[in-house]
Amino acid sequence: MKDIIFCTRSNNDLIKALKHSGYKPKISKNPEDAIKNADYGSSILFLADDYPTAKFELSKSIIDEIRSKKIKAYIEYPLSINDIKTEEPITIKYERAIIQNDFFSSNPAKNSICYINGCWYRYSEMITDTSISLAKAAGYDSLAYDMPKESIPILGYLNGNKDILICTTSLSNFIKGRYSPYLRWIGIWEGILKHLGLNIELSWQSDIEFMHESDAHVTKKDYISAFRKNCLWSYNNILTKMEDSYFAIEGYQSDITYDGRQFLRLSNRGDCNLETAMQFGLYASYTNNPEYEKIAKNMATNIFTLPSFANTDPSSSMYGLTNWYANGKAFYGDDNARVMLSSLILRNTLGFKDLDEYILKCVFGNLRTTGKLGFRRMRLDDGRFKDMIWKDYYNEDFIHLAPHYQSYLWAVYLWAYKMTGVEELYTKSLKAIEITMDAFPDELIWTNSLTAEIARMILPLCILYKVTNKEEHKKWLEKAVYGIIEYQQPCGAIRDGFKDVSKGRYPPPKTNEDYGTTEASLIQNNSDPATDLMYTANWAFIG
Numbered sequence: 001m002k003d004i005i006f007c008t009r010s011n012n013d014l015i016k017a018l019k020h021s022g023y024k025p026k027i028s029k030n031p032e033d034a035i036k037n038a039d040y041g042s043s044i045l046f047l048a049d050d051y052p053t054a055k056f057e058l059s060k061s062i063i064d065e066i067r068s069k070k071i072k073a074y075i076e077y078p079l080s081i082n083d084i085k086t087e088e089p090i091t092i093k094y095e096r097a098i099i100q101n102d103f104f105s106s107n108p109a110k111n112s113i114c115y116i117n118g119c120w121y122r123y124s125e126m127i128t129d130t131s132i133s134l135a136k137a138a139g140y141d142s143l144a145y146d147m148p149k150e151s152i153p154i155l156g157y158l159n160g161n162k163d164i165l166i167c168t169t170s171l172s173n174f175i176k177g178r179y180s181p182y183l184r185w186i187g188i189w190e191g192i193l194k195h196l197g198l199n200i201e202l203s204w205q206s207d208i209e210f211m212h213e214s215d216a217h218v219t220k221k222d223y224i225s226a227f228r229k230n231c232l233w234s235y236n237n238i239l240t241k242m243e244d245s246y247f248a249i250e251g252y253q254s255d256i257t258y259d260g261r262q263f264l265r266l267s268n269r270g271d272c273n274l275e276t277a278m279q280f281g282l283y284a285s286y287t288n289n290p291e292y293e294k295i296a297k298n299m300a301t302n303i304f305t306l307p308s309f310a311n312t313d314p315s316s317s318m319y320g321l322t323n324w325y326a327n328g329k330a331f332y333g334d335d336n337a338r339v340m341l342s343s344l345i346l347r348n349t350l351g352f353k354d355l356d357e358y359i360l361k362c363v364f365g366n367l368r369t370t371g372k373l374g375f376r377r378m379r380l381d382d383g384r385f386k387d388m389i390w391k392d393y394y395n396e397d398f399i400h401l402a403p404h405y406q407s408y409l410w411a412v413y414l415w416a417y418k419m420t421g422v423e424e425l426y427t428k429s430l431k432a433i434e435i436t437m438d439a440f441p442d443e444l445i446w447t448n449s450l451t452a453e454i455a456r457m458i459l460p461l462c463i464l465y466k467v468t469n470k471e472e473h474k475k476w477l478e479k480a481v482y483g484i485i486e487y488q489q490p491c492g493a494i495r496d497g498f499k500d501v502s503k504g505r506y507p508p509p510k511t512n513e514d515y516g517t518t519e520a521s522l523i524q525n526n527s528d529p530a531t532d533l534m535y536t537a538n539w540a541f542i543g
Contacts, residue, residue: 003042012172035065076167119154127155248276331381333366440483451536480543
């Protein structure tokens with residue numbers, strides 16, 4: 001085996017991975033010393049420890065010395081190459097890393113997609129025989145269409161010299177930057193190291209891991225532990241306080257920075273607040289912790305009473321509705337439904353009957369903007385009430401076969417019917433569910449996936465069957481449950497899937513140019529192994 005020198009610091013991610021794999025790397029912190037001490041025919045990796053700041057200059061003299069000693073070199077994120085400065089750093093927005101050839105011996109294969117989170121690159125025209133490019137391209141884990149005409153080479157040879165690999169970003173930042181998928185990054189680094197003369201089976205400790213193996217037996221104790229950790233995470237990460245009022249932010253941004261961070265998403269949404277209040281209320285009930293009970297009650301009361309969320313003018317068509325977010329007078333039926341469902345659970349768990357009047361106002365505020373057939377406009381906002389009042393929506397023959405937006409209102413109405421006996425809550429829900437089940441599942445309008453729509457029907461059908469105990473309603477419930485089981489995998493995950501793409505509100509991108517322009521399905525094709533933990537799994541589970 002050839003001598004290999006790693007010009008880097010000891011805390012570099014690649015060094016960590018090599019040590020984790022049982023290899024003792026030879027480290028040199030100084031490029032000049034690395035070249036000086038390198039044997040003839042050895043290899044050197046010059047790694048970008050200060051990325052995204054570029055410091056290493058691959059000068060003509062260094063290149064000449066590398067060539068004279070027949071050194072194989074890997075240089076990442078150079079400030080200059082051959083005394084010519086690389087272009088100023090640019091960061092990505094929608095671009096992902098695409099494998100361009102067979103350099104990695106099918107692991108990863110050509111056209112595979114990988115993620116270099118928060119990637120910064122310094123373009124150079126001196127890269128040839130490109131092995132990895134950045135491009136905005138459609139596809140789940142491989143290209144869905146031809147390689148885009150516009151792409152940015154980030155790994156290749158220096159002007160055709162196979163002994164000098166140039167990388168215009170940092171590939172060695174893979175642990176800190178949470179690059180993914182894990183197995184593909186193993187393949188990428190095994191391929192680079194093999195090219196430099198080191199055959200090794202790499203592995204490393206990922207910062208993010210599963211709690212259980214896919215075939216593990218999950219016990220009641222595990223469920224309790226998961227619930228506890230979930231509540232503590234919410235308490236420590238998304239809970240905010242302004243004066244005497246508690247709120248929950250929406251969460252974290254989905255994009256990941258070069259150093260693995262995700263920034264807070266400070267949107268103050270009504271449904272997020274009530275679902276968090278419900279969570280804290282359940283935790284308070286389980287632990288008898290008065291602090292969590294206090295916070296839960298405070299959060300719920302805020303959404304129903306503060307002017308930024310509540311609509312308290314009886315003369316307004318928006319009376320009783322809760323705002324989508326603070327001061328945002330948009331009223332999605334599914335968002336209001338989550339507010340009401342969470343409030344009902346909180347009310348019953350803690351005996352918090354102070355919410356009763358608010359819940360009823362919200363229930364009937366939504367019911368009176370629901371049409372004769374039990375369907376409600378996907379979104380109403382203050383502008384939609386300028387030319388039409390609540391009676392216009394109440395009396396319209398409107399059908400919208402989209403459980404994503406409709407079904408949890410039916411769940412609320414049926415639950416409220418069970419508690420109040422108001423017949424219209426039952427009749428409208430039953431009519432809408434009957435129409436939906438006649439179209440189920442092939443004619444449903446799906447938002448992100450058909451499986452999400454199927455999963456969304458389980459809860460209202462559960463409540464309907466509990467209310468009526470009718471055999472027909474039991475069969476509807478079984479149809480939805482078995483519809484989800486059809487997509488369930490041995491590990492328990494519900495694989496995302498769809499049928500008629502024309503029924504999709506947010507279908508997969510139809511072209512590379514479409515990628516990143518709107519919300520979309522997680523998958524490109526039904527064979528893609530993905531589960532949606534926000535729009536499918538949780539809805540099936542709550543049912």
